[in-house]
Amino acid sequence: MKAQKVIACVSLTAVVVALLSIVAPQAMAAPAQTLRSNGDRSTVHVNGHGRVLVTVKATKCMGWPVARIWVDGRLDRVVTVKKSRYVKVTSKKMYRPGAHRVSVVMAKDKRVRSKKRTVCNRSVRVGAVKMQHRNPRPVAPVPVKPEPTTPPTTPTPEPTTPAPSPNPTTPAPAPGTFPTRANTGTPAGWTPTxxxxxxxxxxxxxxxxxxxxxxxxxxxxxxxxxxxxxxxxxxxxxxxxxxxxxxxxxxxxxxxxxxxxxxxxxxxxxxxxxxxxxxxxxxxxxxxxxxxxxxxxxxxxxxxxxxxxxxxxxxxxxxxxxxxxxxxxxxxxxxxxxxxxxxxxxxxxxxxxxxxxxxxxxxxxxxxxxxxxxxxxxxxxxxxxxxxxxxxxxxxxxxxxxxxxxxxxxxxxxxxxxxxxxxxxxxxxxxxxxxxxxxxxxxxx
Missing domain, CATH: 2.160.20 (Pectate Lyase C-like)
Incomplete structure (x- = not known):
């Protein structure tokens, strides 16, 4: 009877966990972020599939700024943001289920000043970033009987990694030659601390x-x-x-x-x-x-x-x-x-x-x-x-x-x-x- 109660409890817990994972909201861009100069970016990781949905608005200054939307390291869309209220921008491509890295990068900034103050300054305000659909529903795990506990074992310490050689240097190009991959950048044999x-x-x-x-x-x-x-x-x-x-x-x-x-x-x-x-x-x-x-x-x-x-x-x-x-x-x-x-x-x-x-x-x-x-x-x-x-x-x-x-x-x-x-x-x-x-x-x- 006790074993049956334990199995029923484990089964109920698994179902609750599965249901919570179904209704849990996906990750989006946390607080809104304002981009004010060329190259400023807002990056967030989201889970789901379909198209990426980004809400943005802008401040006008003798024209409107541009937002470049990157997904998983690839440029997906370039859009001129022409609204001072939030508008939804949708990615051109559809994306498979999983985790995705989304970046919004500003371009074409503009700032106009008078002698005493800033007259206007273009900016892009990034609101929510999310996927069109959540990832497929997880399957509830099959309940199993709890296994008897075993005493913990003491882990074996990992071997230490030797420190990098002090102040390695990059060899200079041979006389009469130009720099190559081999004689620029971090030196050969370099390892980070x-x-x-x-x-x-x-x-x-x-x-x-x-x-x-x-x-x-x-x-x-x-x-x-x-x-x-x-x-x-x-x-x-x-x-x-x-x-x-x-x-x-x-x-x-x-x-x-x-x-x-x-x-x-x-x-x-x-x-x-x-x-x-x-x-x-x-x-x-x-x-x-x-x-x-x-x-x-x-x-x-x-x-x-x-x-x-x-x-x-x-x-x-x-x-x-x-x-x-x-x-x-x-x-x-x-x-x-x-x-x-x-x-x-x-x-x-x-x-x-x-x-x-x-x-x-x-x-x-x-x-x-x-x-x-x-x-x-x-x-x-x-x-x-x-x-x-x-x-x-x-x-x-x-x-x-x-x-x-x-x-x-x-x-x-x-x-x-x-x-x-x-x-x-x-x-x-x-x-x-x-x-x-x-x-x-x-x-x-």
Missing amino acids: RTINGDHVVTTPGAVVQDIRIVGGRLDVRAPNVTIRRVEIQSGQIRNVFNRQCANGLIIEDTTIRRGTFDIGQPAIEFGGYTARRVKIDGPSEGFRVGGKEYGCGEVTIDRSFASIDAYAGCDRPDNGIDWHGDAVQGYNGAKVTVRDSTLLLNPTPYCLGNSAFFYPNQGNTSAVIDNVVMAGGGFVFRMETPGSVTGLKVVDDTWRYGPSHNTTCSAGLTWATDNDYGTYNAATGVWKRDRFLPCLGFRA
Whole structure:
């Protein structure tokens, strides 16, 4: 009789648990979040299937902002939010049952100021995020008789992992060669002291962040004069603007940023006031971003670094509807940028062209200095519309759709050296082989 009561009790408990799991609400974006500048994002994990449902509203300022909706690391939809009250935005695609990562990223911000106050400021307010349908109902477990308890056993201690070697260094490129994957980023044999899943925020001025791995998150620098050394980031980025204030004096050394299991669709490093030395960006759909003058960001230097930029996920399929404008280096309202002794590669697909390996247009940018840099890929490989100087530019032959370079300041403030060349680049060894001179206007010589 006692055994029957125990079985009945266990059975009833299982049924109650199953019923609770059926009616339990799915996860959604907790408190509403306001996005105020380009690249700001709200990310949440939801369970279910069907389409993703996102509620958003916006603040107008001489036009409306744009919201990019990413699901599981892929860009699903781009929408201009034109309502000051919450509206529902539905994903284009249907998604299978399971857990999904949904991000809403703001673009096309705008802020208008008078002498004494802010007149208007575009923003996107993200409300609820959920799936169209809940996951299939769980099956109630079959009741079983309780097994007799056994005394606990003492677990065997796990062997300790030896600490990483102190201060490993990345070997310099051989003389006369350019950076490759092998001699940039975290050094060979490097291991992190800890792994962080999600964002990591730095708020201490002058802090040194080193020997960590960040997975699926942002290294968010909110204090000046921070040094990032020997850090690996997978599916994430480094960003140094918070609350419209730039954390200048940022130094990034011997650091690797990889695409990881998904692409975030944002620059690997942004916004300005930073120096990147021996940095490797390998696989994300955007590379170095230079900008943020409106936030007080200063000049940028990229030195002895390597960037290989891949297209969005899905760009390997025809008729994918994806509009990818990736760049290895892009400027938007940026201060002076200097790129020296580096390699910038843009890797388009037959269906997604991308933009340029180096793109510094007349969009609020100040000036640029190029000194001994290899570039490849894009519509135009090299595009510069600001004053500056270009020395030792090496454009890999026949890696463009329209032309090797497109410069509008060839006779208006741009100094063009005689050692700018077409040629070939060996990605494994970093060896450059010159073919012929590259004119400023980019026509074949």
